[in-house]
Amino acid sequence: MTVRPIQYETVDGLKVVMSVRTWKRPDDELMESMAKLYGSEDYADMTIKYGKGKQRSAHRAIMCSRSEFFKCALKGGFKEASTGEIDLSADDAEAVDHMLYYIYHNKYPDPKRCTSNRESKHRESQMSCGDYWLLEGPREPHNMSPSFMAAAAEYNRRRELASQHEHSAESGLNDEKPSASRRVRFSENEGRDVKGEEHPETGAESSAQSEGVTHVHVYAIAEKYGLEGLKTLARQRFKDDLPILMKSSKFPEICHAVFETTIQTDRGLRDLVVQAFRAQLELHKDKKIRRMLNKTPDLALELYDMLCPFVPLHGSGHRS
Amino acid sequence: MIAGRGKQRIRPPRRGLASSAVDFDSIWSLLETAFRQIHTSNASQLLYEELYRHAYQVVLKKKGEELYSSVSRFEHEWLSEDVRSEIYAHYSPQMLPHTQALTTSTATERRMAGEKFLKGLKEAWSHHQVCMSMIADVCIYMDRTYCNDNRLPSIYTTAMNLFRDDILQSPITTNDNRPVLHLLNQVILDQIQMERDGDVIDKHLIKSCVYMLESLSESGDESKADRLYNVSFEVDYLETSRAFYSREADAVLRDTDAGTYCKHAGRRIYEEEDRCRSTLAESTMPKIQQVVEDELVRNKIVEVVDMDSGVWFMLDNDRFEELSLLYNLNARVDDRKSVVTRAVQQRIVALGDDINKAALAASQSAPAAPGDAAEKSKPSAQTNQQTAAAIKWVEDVLALKDKFDMVWKESFQQDNMMQTAMTRSFADFINSTNFPRTSEYISLFIDENMKKGIKGKTEAEIDTVLDKAIILLRYVQDKDLFERYYKKHLCRRLLMNKSISNEVEKQMISKMKIELGNNFTTKLEAMFKDMTISEELTASFKKHVEGLGDKDPRRIELGINVLTSMTWPLETMGSMDEGEGKQSAVFPVAVDRIKQGFEKFYNLKHSGRQLKWLANMGSADIKAVFPKVAQKDGSFKERRHELNVSTYAMIILILFNDVPTDQHLTFEEIHARTNIPKADLIRNLQSLAVAPKTRILIKEPMTKDVKPTDKFFFNEGFNGKFVKIKVGVVSSGNKVESDRERRETEKKNDNSRAFCVEAAIVRIMKQRKELAHSQLVMETLSQVAAQFKPEVSMIKKRIDSLIEREYLERIEGAKVDSYRYLA
Structure with a gap:
């Protein structure tokens, strides 16, 4: 349990001093210590090379238990086992970054922020403690005075605004958490999805557009290395951003990537794309889309199948 | 501008991840080289990531099927070319038993050759497993997607099955048609046989081969039923074992005795269990046990038990250990x-x-x-x-x-x-x-112990004696017969004061009560009660007589036992039943007076009761004075003796009070004057005149028999060593019955059984009203089982008798014979 005094000044110039007690959840403790290991040299016994000359230390115990790929590579017989080096430079560097972050945090970071954070390691480690307790929020809001509630809400709002410009604030997000933390999340989602006072529409859209391909790459790499959870997260992000992506000029590129990087039976992203086409029949007229379809026969075929839903092909996977 | 960017991005972004065309052949040749390196244990420089990426890409580009079949084909070729020749290198014809006539190879050579073959095969197998697990690791993505989606076995399983097809089930060489699997089975069986014969073999090696057979199945699916081990090896194993043990059982039986055979069989069973654990598979244990038990035990147990050295011999010679072995063997199969x-x-x-x-x-x-004379x-x-x-x-x-x-x-x-x-x-x-004497013997055993046996024994010892009797009693079926005998013996003991301890008697009764129930002992207890009451009665009569006042110095003291006639087995006491019509004995006047006195006294107390005097059971103490007569030893003085005689003897002796010394009485005279039943008279005269130590009367002629014409004199010269002399009455003790007596006893017993059975039938019918014949018989049997086991014919007779007397009637027209109770 931690007790921390908070000094805070309201808009009316009222000074509030309060102390917040928080009880740490065991799950959080685990997540925190995992996060501390992320990128750390401590106990590290392997290296992952990726991108253009990047490399990151990692831990066999963690990597191998999360992904069968790493287990097979390191369990003996092959060269990787003796050198402790795995070269992933053939994969998209950004996607590898996301994957490693996920393995240690069980989270899918906001792609853009993560990119900006990549260089400053110390800030990441600060983040895990710095913002953590706050987003945890008071556990039992009904035990607290209304004035405290008001103050806390105000405080949260400000922190949130500040954090958007600084660094990832979402590290503490968790669906089960009541009160403040959830509120923070809702406001953020609303902002990104549609209007949102805090988020200028243009900013949100541009970031979402650039992230679209990343989601696809992360999804692919998760599939390649057998990380089902990461697939779920990537797909959710992709789905959330899809309305914006569809309007974006990069949509053809994204569609192409989806169908190039997934196998036919993996319906996670493919179905979303096909549904998008169904919902947005005007896409049919788009020249860039047509050009893309030309190069992406799988998608073309599936769209065609969509037109004839009542003529069943053999089996559900309808392979050739 | 935006379009331009898009176009640019559509281009394969990096390293062909999105390139739609994959050159399968070039990738496969790359993979194939790597796989070959893996198989030749040369994989340490291979990069897993690279191989995985290639395999992944091939599958991603819908070439999963090609990859799968290429790997399978590669493994097939590898196994049938490289591995098979390697196996053949380990083969030598020496390793098999019975290879035609050239059995020049010694057992050791054969064992070595066999081990070499097993080792070669085991190593090929484990190497194949290691390599395939690496190759399968490379192809995980194919397993996860292509195999999974098409419900194909994983590449690892496929490769294992290829090993089965291309190695185990293929002929050893092109010339030799025997498949490797067959040779393998033969070698393992041979090795096991060597172990049975006392050799030491490499169990671990065989176990590895068994593991291999266990992990492969005939059809390729995962079911346990058709594992190669079960369908191929185990069948052979059980068959050869059966033949072996069948032969061995005969040989051992012929050469040794039952005890040794049991030990041997026990050891074999244990060995086979141990073999299943250490060398073969545990799942075989119940099956091989069945085989060994069949051959060594089930088929032979009767023979072993009945051998000269079988169960009888073991029992007679206290061979507990062998018996225990034999028992355990029998318990295994039955x-x-x-x-x-x-x-x-x-x-x-x-x-x-x-x-x-x-x-x-x-x-x-x-x-x-x-002859007859001597018997008496x-x-x-x-x-x-x-x-x-x-x-x-x-x-x-x-x-x-x-x-x-x-x-x-x-x-x-x-x-x-x-x-x-x-x-x-x-x-x-x-x-x-x-x-038929069980009941009588047991009762006699108790009688003997009550009279003599328990003298000087501690309570615990007495207890064990009594318990022994009870143990035997448990086995006795006809408890009523025992009761009859016991009553008779007890009666004698009580009346003649033969019992050493009343306490022990009561203890016995209570033990019987626990064992046989209340019913059984009520009459026995009543006998004890009569004895106690009689004591009181005697005492109060004595007081009564004293109260009469006339002090008579010659007064006779009377000790009396009043016996309830239903409780006591009086008819067994001798003459009473025969002499029903006869008058009772004539008592001397003095005695008769006191007898009448007591009758009066008793009638005052209990009016309406009839007293019957049983003189044959009584005894009397009399003082006898023998005059001064010259003795054999020359002494010349008066002698006084206290004689304890039976009541009849007392009557006889008092008769001689009135007879002058030189006069005599004939048997007929005595009989006429005393009216004592003849049989009793003879017995009493025998003890008074014949028995050498108590010859108070002199008989003429001096023979052992008493004839009606014999004369009797008072023996003035009688000289006893002690003052007190007990004149025993011949054959009054408890003894084994003669056959005639027993027939009577049984007849009486049957009569009382008849009542019991009738009572049981009536009880049952009263409750059931109607009942089928067979059921009635059954229930009657179970009701009286505690007392005795009646013949069914007897029950039938009783039923007929009850019908005659209109207690029951037959139900007309019933399907089975049935009866109805008539209230």
């Missing part, structure tokens, strides 16, 4: 252990019959030799002999019981069923129809 049980039962009955015969022989040897004159010797036979019988039976209890505890693990069977066998010979 929960009821019926073969051993049967042999034990037969032995018990045989030994029991021996005891019975010995007892009968002992009891009959005496009367058989001398030497009754006491006979009595002793018969009693001794009875006691010996009881002790022998108890010894037998102790022995078998011991066997049961030591060898049969206190098996319940065995105990029941043994109890049944004991009951069988104890209740054998050839030996």
